[in-house]
Amino acid sequence: MDPAALKNSWALVAKSGDEVPLFFYSHLFLSHPEVREMFPVSMAAQRDKLVGALGAVVSNAAQIDEVVPFLQQLGRDHRRFSVVAEHYSAVGASLLATLQHFLGAAWTSELAADWAEAYGLVATVMVQAAEESATGDAPAWWTGQVLGVDRRTMDVTIVQIHPERPLDYRPGQSVAVEIPYRPRRWRYYSPANAPRSDGSIELHIGLVPGGQVSGPAVRSLKRGDPVRIGAPVGDTLKLPEDDGRDLVMIAGGTGLAPFRAMLEQLDRRTQPSQVPRVHLFHGARMPWNLYEHKQLTSLTQRPWFSYTPVVSDDSSYPGARGQVGAIAAEHGPWTDRTALVCGSPAMVRHTVADLTEAGVPATAIHTESLGITTSAGSQQ
Numbered sequence: 001m002d003p004a005a006l007k008n009s010w011a012l013v014a015k016s017g018d019e020v021p022l023f024f025y026s027h028l029f030l031s032h033p034e035v036r037e038m039f040p041v042s043m044a045a046q047r048d049k050l051v052g053a054l055g056a057v058v059s060n061a062a063q064i065d066e067v068v069p070f071l072q073q074l075g076r077d078h079r080r081f082s083v084v085a086e087h088y089s090a091v092g093a094s095l096l097a098t099l100q101h102f103l104g105a106a107w108t109s110e111l112a113a114d115w116a117e118a119y120g121l122v123a124t125v126m127v128q129a130a131e132e133s134a135t136g137d138a139p140a141w142w143t144g145q146v147l148g149v150d151r152r153t154m155d156v157t158i159v160q161i162h163p164e165r166p167l168d169y170r171p172g173q174s175v176a177v178e179i180p181y182r183p184r185r186w187r188y189y190s191p192a193n194a195p196r197s198d199g200s201i202e203l204h205i206g207l208v209p210g211g212q213v214s215g216p217a218v219r220s221l222k223r224g225d226p227v228r229i230g231a232p233v234g235d236t237l238k239l240p241e242d243d244g245r246d247l248v249m250i251a252g253g254t255g256l257a258p259f260r261a262m263l264e265q266l267d268r269r270t271q272p273s274q275v276p277r278v279h280l281f282h283g284a285r286m287p288w289n290l291y292e293h294k295q296l297t298s299l300t301q302r303p304w305f306s307y308t309p310v311v312s313d314d315s316s317y318p319g320a321r322g323q324v325g326a327i328a329a330e331h332g333p334w335t336d337r338t339a340l341v342c343g344s345p346a347m348v349r350h351t352v353a354d355l356t357e358a359g360v361p362a363t364a365i366h367t368e369s370l371g372i373t374t375s376a377g378s379q380q
Contacts, residue, residue, distance in 0.1 A: 001114050003063075009111055010059035013102045023101055028094040035087055037184075058095070058118045068125055073233045075126030076133040077176065079140035085131075088123040095119060133231075141178075142167055142229040147200060149221050152291040155207040156254060157218040158192075161227055162200045169195065169232035171239065171261035172340075174368070176230030177203065181216035186230060190237075190342075190368070192257035194265040201229075204291075206254035237342060237368040239265065245338045245364075246277040250328045250351050252343025256282050256292060258368070259342065263299065275304045279331075283310040283324025283347070287317055325351025329358040339365045 013020060029036050057071070096115060100107045147160040169175065171194050176186040191201040205221075208214040239262050240247075249259045259280060269275050284290045287309075296307045308331065310324040311317040320327045325347065328334075339360055341351045348367050355365055 001117050002110070005111055005114055006059040006118055009099065009103060009106065009115075012106065013099055016102050020098060020102060024094055024098045027097050028090065031094065032087075032090040035090055058115065058122050069235055070233075071122060071125040072129035073231070073235070075129035077231045077233050078126065079130050079133060079231070085127045088127055092116075092119045092123060139165060141231075144227045144229050146221055146223055146225040146227060148223055151218070153288050155218070155289060156291045157205050157221065158291075159203045159205060159217075159221055160200055161203065161229070162198070163229055166199050167201065167229060167232065169201075171265050172237040172258045172368075173232040173234045174258075175201075175232050178228040179213065179217055179221060180225055180227070181220055182213045185213050187213045187217075188233075190234075190258040190261070192260040194261050194268065204254040204257040204260075234368060237340060237366055238262075240338050244276075245336065247279070247340060248328065248332075248334045248337045249278060249280040249340045250283075250324055250342075250355075251280070252283045252324055252347035252351075253289070255343035255347070257342075259340065260292065262340075263305070266304070267299070267302065272304075277304050277306075279306045279308070279337075281308045281310055281324050281328040281331075283312060283327070283343070285311070285313040287311055287314055323347075323350055323354075325354040329354040332358050332360075335359050335361070337364070341365065341367045 096112065096119070099115060100112070103111070142163040142165055144161045144163040147162050149160075150158040152158050167175070169191060172190065174188040174190045176188050178184070178186050189203045189205065192204050193200075193202045205214060205217045207218045237258055249262070251259050263278065263280070266275050266278065280296065282290060282292070282296065290309045290311070293309055296309075299305050300307050308320055308327070310320045310322065310327045312321065312323060315321070324343075325341075328351065334355065337360075339355055341348050341355075343351070352365055352367065356362060
């Protein structure tokens with residue numbers, strides 16, 4: 001298997017933009033119409049999520065050992081779609097057909113063999129993890145019920161959900177959620193609370209302009225509504241093990257959710273020596289979008305916690321103004337801290353760049369990475 005050939009060929013295919021997922025899904029649904037029902041009725045929001053993730057992961061299969069835990073999680077999580085081994089074969093065949101179509105004469109027998117081998121490795125890891133999970137106690141999905149809804153601002157709704165079975169997750173992980181108003185359109189959200197004795201979870205759902213799921217989730221969810229919840233995924237955004245380093249957390253919008261869970265977890269520790277110092281920056285466009293301002297301000301009574309709200313679009317705001325990543329970098333140096341970043345893709349990119357320019361080592365910056373989704377603050 002030639003890693004360079006995989007990466008270079010995928011880069012060439014990706015240049016064709018939206019034509020790639022259009023060809024991929026057309027081939028998949030024509031050749032295997034039985035899989036169509038696994039996808040939303042409207043494919044507009046699906047765009048290139050599946051084929052884009054496949055291309056990125058498979059073209060890096062030479063480093064598969066580094067992402068085995070992620071692929072295993074992904075395989076277990078895809079049980080919620082009733083995905084079985086035969087479906088992976090169908091998807092793989094359409095992926096190879098797509099590559100052949102866009103590469104043309106560059107699609108050689110050697111390259112075809114490399115892609116087939118790489119996809120086989122990735123799919124095998126996912127299938128085995130799903131099959132092992134199916135033989136255990138973990139369900140394909142958790143059925144839950146909405147306990148309460150708090151329309152905190154015009155753009156943010158906080159939803160309390162009670163899964164019928166215990167959901168074992170770690171603060172910083174995400175779960176896919178399906179609401180009754182948008183069947184088969186799963187969206188990832190990060191629970192905003194540390195695990196509770198009653199098993200309930202809190203989700204912070206932000207309204208995304210044009211979002212096909214966030215709109216009804218923010219406006220229509222009500223007490224008693226049934227929901228389905230996928231297996232927890234994600235292993236990159238988490239509290240570091242006891243390494244003695246303090247933390248700086250930088251959140252944009254509802255990207256605050258996983259940090260609220262982590263702060264709750266830290267606040268439960270009984271030994272002060274076990275609690276690192278934490279400085280949280282929460283960025284929003286307008287002051288009223290700082291939807292947890294009172295709660296976070298109250299938490300500053302803890303000796304280990306400090307908090308800076310940041311507003312980007314209100315020139316009259318008396319506090320910190322600008323992009324939250326830039327403001328956080330200016331308040332440094334943070335070279336001796338671990339940085340945790342969560343928000344929209346654009347927010348994460350500029351924050352990582354600002355922190356890196358300010359001298360924070362790349363190895364000390366952790367962001368959410370689920371492979372097929374964006375962060376908690378950018379779901380549609």
